[in-house]
Amino acid sequence: MKFKKICVLGLGYIGLPTATMFAAHGIEVHGVDINPRVVESLQAGKIHIHEPGLQSLFEEAIKSGRLTVSSQPVEADAFIIAVPTPFQHEKFGEHNGIRFKLADMRAVTSATEAILPVLRKGNLVILESTSPPRTTVKLVAPILTRSTLQAGTDFHLCYSPERVLPGQILRELVDNARVIGGITPESARAGRDLYATFVKGEIHETDATTAEMVKIMENTTRDVNIAIANEFARLAEKFGVDVWEAIRLANLHPRINILNPGPGVGGHCISVDPWFFVEAAPEFSSLIYQARKVNDEQPNFVVEKVRRAIGELKNKKIAALGLAYKPDVDDLRESPAVEVIHLLQKEGAIVHAWEPFAPNAKLEGVDMASDLDSALKDADAILLLVSHSQFRTLNPVSIASKTRARIAIDTVNVWKPEQWQSAGFALHRLGDAKSPVSNL
Numbered sequence: 001m002k003f004k005k006i007c008v009l010g011l012g013y014i015g016l017p018t019a020t021m022f023a024a025h026g027i028e029v030h031g032v033d034i035n036p037r038v039v040e041s042l043q044a045g046k047i048h049i050h051e052p053g054l055q056s057l058f059e060e061a062i063k064s065g066r067l068t069v070s071s072q073p074v075e076a077d078a079f080i081i082a083v084p085t086p087f088q089h090e091k092f093g094e095h096n097g098i099r100f101k102l103a104d105m106r107a108v109t110s111a112t113e114a115i116l117p118v119l120r121k122g123n124l125v126i127l128e129s130t131s132p133p134r135t136t137v138k139l140v141a142p143i144l145t146r147s148t149l150q151a152g153t154d155f156h157l158c159y160s161p162e163r164v165l166p167g168q169i170l171r172e173l174v175d176n177a178r179v180i181g182g183i184t185p186e187s188a189r190a191g192r193d194l195y196a197t198f199v200k201g202e203i204h205e206t207d208a209t210t211a212e213m214v215k216i217m218e219n220t221t222r223d224v225n226i227a228i229a230n231e232f233a234r235l236a237e238k239f240g241v242d243v244w245e246a247i248r249l250a251n252l253h254p255r256i257n258i259l260n261p262g263p264g265v266g267g268h269c270i271s272v273d274p275w276f277f278v279e280a281a282p283e284f285s286s287l288i289y290q291a292r293k294v295n296d297e298q299p300n301f302v303v304e305k306v307r308r309a310i311g312e313l314k315n316k317k318i319a320a321l322g323l324a325y326k327p328d329v330d331d332l333r334e335s336p337a338v339e340v341i342h343l344l345q346k347e348g349a350i351v352h353a354w355e356p357f358a359p360n361a362k363l364e365g366v367d368m369a370s371d372l373d374s375a376l377k378d379a380d381a382i383l384l385l386v387s388h389s390q391f392r393t394l395n396p397v398s399i400a401s402k403t404r405a406r407i408a409i410d411t412v413n414v415w416k417p418e419q420w421q422s423a424g425f426a427l428h429r430l431g432d433a434k435s436p437v438s439n440l
């Protein structure tokens with residue numbers, strides 16, 4: 001199948017790079033977003049997210065005239081839906097005493113409905129949003145069928161998960177293998193033809209529900225693996241061990257690859273997607289559920305660590321470094337760092353937070369510093385929550401000159417204990433019962 005024009009619904013972390021990439025490869029692209037501020041910013045040539053390399057590629061696409069943006073879909077050969085599928089914040093499901101989060105599919109529903117007036121015979125519709133198993137056949141197809149066109153016969157319908165890592169999206173969009181699940185083999189083939197425009201990785205055709213499951217399985221596996229790393233950190237502290245050293249040694253085994261403990265699992269993917277399995281089949285998801293619980297509880301473990309390092313938390317001033325959900329991104333969604341700050345404040349601590357990737361972010365109940373120095377000023381302790389590159393290279397001697405704090409807590413294992421100790425700090429590391437050395 002040949003594609004001259006496509007329409008991408010949802011211009012966020014996935015939709016915007018995807019739309020830009022198609023335009024950069026000669027396809028006429030119309031991007032749609034329901035947020036007027038996003039549309040306005042993009043129409044003015046400015047991207048609203050931080051992703052290396054994207055701004056310049058986007059500018060070129062806009063200048064070439066191949067990429068346009070508005071709030072309404074237009075007729076096209078193919079439609080890609082890349083809208084958020086978060087979980088509901090107020091409603092929960094329950095099964096045999098297990099309380100689980102529920103997927104909020106409103107954005108997928110309304111994006112699909114928005115396509116209805118412009119859907120034509122022979123079109124291809126692709127859902128990219130991570131979705132519970134069977135969403136394509138049970139939610140998207142019935143909505144599109146309201147057009148009187150039949151899914152699979154009059155138009156093609158696919159599910160194709162995005163698998164790109166924020167921070168490396170442009171490279172991974174091209175190089176990663178793609179899975180395309182069609183509701184018919186012909187749909188999958190049409191999906192392949194579209195993504196082959198720029199994908200250099202292998203493209204695998206399958207059915208839509210398998211593709212949905214593949215996506216959730218990937219992120220669930222990572223969640224479970226991080227949960228076990230977080231449990232190892234707790235166990236190491238109990239047994240007087242440095243978990244980072246233990247992990248390094250365990251990973252010398254040819255078939256072991258333990259991930260990194262940290263303050264918890266955040267972002268809009270890994271902390272959300274496993275719930276899609278738990279919601280769909282709680283009777284078969286007990287391990288997945290437990291892993292979610294371990295990771296969601298990790299911010300509490302960090303707060304306990306801080307308490308052990310500085311004693312009573314009430315009225316203690318803490319400089320919290322990093323709010324993003326992971327290193328070198330500006331995304332604060334479901335960030336464990338933010339959760340740690342809220343919990344510390346609940347205990348009466350006074351937290352001043354510095355996030356270099358989102359210095360102007362407004363977060364309810366979080367006191368944002370305007371720069372590193374003002375976060376450090378008057379602090380009793382420094383708490384590192386995200387291993388942004390610029391935090392990794394901080395010079396403890398220079399930090400010591402900017403603050404009276406002499407206690408530092410590193411939850412992500414990037415500061416070198418000897419360096420911080422010789423600069424006068426007691427450095428406490430998450431998962432390391434051996435730090436600080438002076439306490440041995």
Ligand code: SAJ
Pocket residue numbers: 130162163164165166218219222226259260261262263264265266267268269270325326327336
């Ligand atoms: N984290 C740890 N320890 C680790 C690795 C990560 O605590 O060893 C934490 C991070 O700090 C972060 C969270 O886990 O809070 C998730 O970060 P991540 O880098 O593992 O993943 P995401 O959410 O940025 O991207 C994931 C990727 N999925 C997998 O690696 C299986 C990406 O390929 C997906 O495209 C993306 O989810 C998505 O959109 O689903």
